[in-house]
Amino acid sequence: MKPAVFKPVVVLVGRPNVGKSTLFNRLTRSRDALVADLPGLTRDRHYGEGRVGDHPYIVVDTGGFEPIVKEGILAQMAKQTMQAVAEADAIIFLVDGRVGLTGHDREIADRLRKSGRSVLLAVNKAEGMQHASASAEFYKLGLGEPHPISSAHGDGVVDLINEALLEFYPEEPEEEVPENGYIIEPEAPAPDLDGEKDFRPAIEHRVRLAIVGRPNVGKSTLVNTLLGEERVIAFDQPGTTRDAIEIEFERGGRQYTLIDTAGLRRRGKVFEAVEKFSVIKTLQAVEASNVVLLMLDAQTEISDQDAHIAGFVLETGRALVVGVNKWDDLDSDQRDQIKRDFERKLRFLSFAKVHFISALKNEGVGPLLKSVNMAHAAAFARLSTPKLTRALQLALQKQQPPRKGIFRPKMRYAHQGGQNPPLIVIHGSALDQIPDSYRRYLETTFRNEFSLAGTPLRIEFRASK
Numbered sequence: 001m002k003p004a005v006f007k008p009v010v011v012l013v014g015r016p017n018v019g020k021s022t023l024f025n026r027l028t029r030s031r032d033a034l035v036a037d038l039p040g041l042t043r044d045r046h047y048g049e050g051r052v053g054d055h056p057y058i059v060v061d062t063g064g065f066e067p068i069v070k071e072g073i074l075a076q077m078a079k080q081t082m083q084a085v086a087e088a089d090a091i092i093f094l095v096d097g098r099v100g101l102t103g104h105d106r107e108i109a110d111r112l113r114k115s116g117r118s119v120l121l122a123v124n125k126a127e128g129m130q131h132a133s134a135s136a137e138f139y140k141l142g143l144g145e146p147h148p149i150s151s152a153h154g155d156g157v158v159d160l161i162n163e164a165l166l167e168f169y170p171e172e173p174e175e176e177v178p179e180n181g182y183i184i185e186p187e188a189p190a191p192d193l194d195g196e197k198d199f200r201p202a203i204e205h206r207v208r209l210a211i212v213g214r215p216n217v218g219k220s221t222l223v224n225t226l227l228g229e230e231r232v233i234a235f236d237q238p239g240t241t242r243d244a245i246e247i248e249f250e251r252g253g254r255q256y257t258l259i260d261t262a263g264l265r266r267r268g269k270v271f272e273a274v275e276k277f278s279v280i281k282t283l284q285a286v287e288a289s290n291v292v293l294l295m296l297d298a299q300t301e302i303s304d305q306d307a308h309i310a311g312f313v314l315e316t317g318r319a320l321v322v323g324v325n326k327w328d329d330l331d332s333d334q335r336d337q338i339k340r341d342f343e344r345k346l347r348f349l350s351f352a353k354v355h356f357i358s359a360l361k362n363e364g365v366g367p368l369l370k371s372v373n374m375a376h377a378a379a380f381a382r383l384s385t386p387k388l389t390r391a392l393q394l395a396l397q398k399q400q401p402p403r404k405g406i407f408r409p410k411m412r413y414a415h416q417g418g419q420n421p422p423l424i425v426i427h428g429s430a431l432d433q434i435p436d437s438y439r440r441y442l443e444t445t446f447r448n449e450f451s452l453a454g455t456p457l458r459i460e461f462r463a464s465k
C-alpha cells in the first residue's frame with residue numbers, strides 16, 4: 001500500500017501588510033519552537049507545514065517571494081507568485097478589513113480570476129468588527145463569499161483552513177476544535193515512553209529519496225546515472241501532471257524510491273526533465289521523502305532559490321545530503337576555490353554531508369549514495385531511554401546548564417519521541433530556563449554519541465509531572 005504522502009499546498013496571496021505572514025505563522029505555528037534556534041535562513045520563512053486535526057498541509061507565503069518593486073503591485077505578483085498560484089491546491093487571498101477594498105486588491109483579484117483557480121477570499125483583521133460590515137464591500141471582487149478572520153487572534157482561521165482543505169480531506173477533522181479558536185493543532189503529540197516500541201528498525205524502511213535543486217543542476221543526469229547501473233523495478237507515472245513520479249530501484253541490496261521533482265519523463269531508456277522548476281512539486285517531493293539530496297551546480301553561485309529549497313528542507317526535518325555537481329571540468333585551483341566557497345555558504349547545513357560529484361561522468365556518486373544511506377539510518381536511529389539518559393548524564397557531568405535566577409534547570413532523563421528527524425525529549429524541571437547555547441551543546445553531544453550525521457536532530461524539553 002502506498003502512503004498518501006502528498007500533502008495539499010495552500011498558497012497565501014495578498015498585497016503587503018494585509019497580514020499574510022501573521023496568518024502564515026498561525027497556520028504553521030507548531031513548528032516555531034522546534035526551528036527557533038536554526039540560524040538565519042529559516043527565520044524568514046516562506047514555506048511551512050501545518051496540521052489541523054489530523055490533516056497536514058503545506059503553506060506558502062508568496063509575500064516572501066519578491067522584493068517590493070517600484071512598479072506597482074503587479075510587479076510584485078511576479079512570476080513565482082503566479083506559478084505558485086497555478087500549482088496550488090488551494091489559494092487564500094487575504095484582504096484587510098480595516099483598510100477596506102483597495103485598487104491593489106482589485107488588481108490581484110483580476111489576476112486570480114484569470115488564473116481560473118478557485119480562491120478563498122479572507123477578510124483579515126476582522127476581530128471586533130461586525131462580520132457583515134467587514135465583508136460587505138469585498139463581494140465586489142467577484143471571488144465569492146468573503147470569510148472574515150483575525151490572523152492575529154485566530155478567529156475564523158480553523159474554518160478557513162478546513163474549507164481550503166475540504167476537497168482533499170472530505171471529512172472534518174475528528175478532534176473537537178475549541179470554540180473561538182484555538183486552533184491549529186501542534187504536531188501529532190510525541191508518543192510517551194511506551195510509544196517507543198512503535199518504532200521499526202531503520203533497515204525495514206526503504207530509502208525514499210527526493211532529488212531537488214534548480215533546473216540544470218544535473219538532477220535528471222544523476223537519475224540516469226543511478227538507474228543506468230541498476231535495475232529499475234517500477235516506474236510509476238500517474239495520469240495527472242500534478243502527481244509526482246516515483247521510481248523504484250535496488251542497489252547494493254537496498255531498496256530505493258526516487259521521488260521526482262524535475263518532471264521526469266521516460267524517453268526511450270533515459271529520463272529527461274521536461275518541466276520547468278516547480279516550487280510546489282519540490283515542496284511535495286521533500287515532504288514525501290525521508291532523505292533529500294539537494295543538488296547544486298559547482299559552476300554557478302548559490303542562489304536565493306537554492307537557499308529557499310534548503311530552508312524548506314530544514315523546516316521539514318528531513319535527512320539531507322548535498323551534492324555539488326559538475327565537478328568534472330574544473331582545474332584544481334578552481335576546485336579549491338569553489339570548495340572553500342561552498343563550504344562557507346553551506347555552513348547553515350552543518351549536519352549534512354557535502355559531496356563534490358560529476359553526475360555526467362559518474363564520479364563520486366557511490367560515496368554520495370553511501371551518505372544517503374547513512375543519513376537515512378541516522379534519521380531512523382532507535383535511541384533507547386537508558387542510553388539517551390546516560391548520554392544526558394555524561395553531558396551534565398561535563399557541563400551544567402547555567403543557573404538563571406534562583407532555579408537551576410534539572411534534567412532527569414531523556415527518551416526518544418520521534419524519528420525522521422530524531423526527536424529527543426528531555427524531562428525535568430525549570431527547563432524553560434535553558435539557553436539555546438546549552439541546547440546546542442546537548443545536540444552536539446547526542447549527535448556524536450549516536451553518530452547522527454546527515455539528519456537534523458530536535459530536542460524538546462518537557463516538565464516532569
Ligand code: GDP
Nearest residue numbers: 016017018019020021022063125150151152153
Ligand atoms: P503581510 O505583509 O501581508 O505579511 O502582513 P503582516 O502579517 O506582516 O501584518 C501586517 C500588520 O498587520 C502587522 O502589524 C500585523 O500585526 C497586523 N495584523 C495582522 N493580522 C492582524 C489581525 O488579524 N488583526 C489586526 N488588528 N492586525 C493584524
Ligand code: GDP
Nearest residue numbers: 215216217218219220221262273326358359360
Ligand atoms: P536538471 O534540469 O537538474 O535535470 O539538469 P540536467 O540533468 O538536465 O542537466 C543540465 C545540463 O547539465 C545538461 O546539459 C547536462 O549534460 C549537464 N550536466 C549534468 N551533470 C553534469 C556534470 O556532472 N558535469 C557537467 N560538466 N555537466 C553536467
